[in-house]
Amino acid sequence: MSLFLDNAATSFPKPEAVYRAMDAAMREVGVAPGRGGYRQSLAAARIVYEARAALAAFFGVSDSSRLVFTHSATESINIAVSGLLKAGDHVVSTTVEHNALLRPLQLMRERGVEVTLVQGDREGKVSERQIAAALRPNTRLVALAHCSNVTGAIQPVEEIARIARAGGALMLVDAAQSAGYLPIDCETMGIDLLAAPGHKGLFGPPGTGILAIAEGLRLDPLLVGGTGGNASSPHQPEQLPERFESGTTNTPALAGLKAGLDFILEKGLAAIRAKERGLIAQLLEGLRFIPGVVLYGPLAGEHGGAVSFNVEGRDPSELAFALDHNFDISVRAGLHCAPHVHRTIGTYPGGTVRVSPGFFNNEDDIGFFLKAMRELR
Ligand SMILES: Cc1ncc(COP(=O)(O)O)c(C=O)c1O
Numbered sequence: 466m467s468l469f470l471d472n473a474a475t476s477f478p479k480p481e482a483v484y485r486a487m488d489a490a491m492r493e494v495g496v497a498p499g500r501g502g503y504r505q506s507l508a509a510a511r512i513v514y515e516a517r518a519a520l521a522a523f524f525g526v527s528d529s530s531r532l533v534f535t536h537s538a539t540e541s542i543n544i545a546v547s548g549l550l551k552a553g554d555h556v557v558s559t560t561v562e563h564n565a566l567l568r569p570l571q572l573m574r575e576r577g578v579e580v581t582l583v584q585g586d587r588e589g590k591v592s593e594r595q596i597a598a599a600l601r602p603n604t605r606l607v608a609l610a611h612c613s614n615v616t617g618a619i620q621p622v623e624e625i626a627r628i629a630r631a632g633g634a635l636m637l638v639d640a641a642q643s644a645g646y647l648p649i650d651c652e653t654m655g656i657d658l659l660a661a662p663g664h665k666g667l668f669g670p671p672g673t674g675i676l677a678i679a680e681g682l683r684l685d686p687l688l689v690g691g692t693g694g695n696a697s698s699p700h701q702p703e704q705l706p707e708r709f710e711s712g713t714t715n716t717p718a719l720a721g722l723k724a725g726l727d728f729i730l731e732k733g734l735a736a737i738r739a740k741e742r743g744l745i746a747q748l749l750e751g752l753r754f755i756p757g758v759v760l761y762g763p764l765a766g767e768h769g770g771a772v773s774f775n776v777e778g779r780d781p782s783e784l785a786f787a788l789d790h791n792f793d794i795s796v797r798a799g800l801h802c803a804p805h806v807h808r809t810i811g812t813y814p815g816g817t818v819r820v821s822p823g824f825f826n827n828e829d830d831i832g833f834f835l836k837a838m839r840e841l842r
Contacts, residue, residue, distance in 0.1 A: 467795050474797060476665050480725060486721050524644075524659060536715075537672070539674070541676035551578070556606045559620075588616060608636075613806060635682070641662050642771065644665070644667055668824075683703075745769075756842065772819070
């Protein structure tokens with residue numbers, strides 16, 4: 466099998482228990498939760514409830530009904546942004562965001578919402594002072610990614626959340642690159658809206674995501690329809706999680722996501738992060754000494770799970786193609802759905818090569834990748 470170093474896109478492979486849990490849910494339960502009163506449907510509801518309760522506890526959400534399931538971080542961000550903002554509101558975000566946030570913000574702009582993008586520095590970082598300076602009396606939301614999928618820069622979300630709250634704004638965190646790697650506690654960190662994928666650091670299957678919504682916050686749903694209860698009402702229910710979960714739930718996927726979270730709890734978040742940090746340090750150290758390699762993002766201190774680089778005079782796509790075809794190594798090249806990041810770090814329009822190891826990689830894998838790079842450059 467090829468050497469997969471694109472875990473920032475989705476984690477692969479998954480822990481064995483994830484495959485087993487999905488298989489069992491598909492074969493043994495295999496029906497919609499909450500749609501029937503018969504035991505098989507109740508068993509499905511139990512799977513969904515247990516996944517929700519476990520994720521809520523993991524992310525510091527004391528009322529688990531306020532953690533809703535979506536199919537991706539993108540959907541979660543869309544619900545948060547379009548469910549909250551109205552014409553005349555102001556939002557503060559940054560130039561180092563993924564399109565999953567930038568495009569919903571652009572849509573809001575077209576609907577009369579004002580958007581300020583705070584400029585990231587060459588490492589892809591922003592400071593709480595910059596956010597504070599951008600706040601206005603009508604700022605309703607501060608929205609940003611915890612960790613960049615291009616540079617690996619980690620933002621000071623706790624400090625920014627404090628600034629947002631002091632300025633009367635809500636805080637939305639896109640945890641696509643941090644959920645399952647960095648500790649996140651919504652209530653103690655002051656995060657009002659947390660959007661995360663299930664399929665990256667949480668080891669769940671593709672097509673899973675979560676949105677945690679703070680107590681007292683009422684959002685409009687993106688999708689309305691059947692929720693299993695309140696069937697006689699023509700209106701979407703007010704209560705959570707039903708308000709945001711119309712349509713048949715993907716129970717096997719949520720069984721897999723719960724198993725992914727159990728794997729994290731069993732290994733320990735700190736141990737997972739320590740392993741990631743070791744592999745990232747090995748990557749940065751190795752790439753730094755390859756002539757012609759230019760590294761982006763923070764070169765010292767905290768670093769997320771993605772490393773971006775270029776080789777002078779070489780096209781990133783051509784390098785990624787050669788890594789795949791000559792060495793069977795999967796990495797990603799280009800803009801990584803985050804064009805403004807590249808404008809910010811000076812790699813637009815070509816982008817970068819991005820390497821993102823995962824929990825199931827080891828030092829030999831990184832060694833093999835570095836050897837391939839030395840041959841290719
Ligand atoms: C920073 C960031 N935000 C959002 C997303 C979107 O996640 P999803 O694929 O679950 O919609 C990604 C995915 O790459 C990401 O890296």
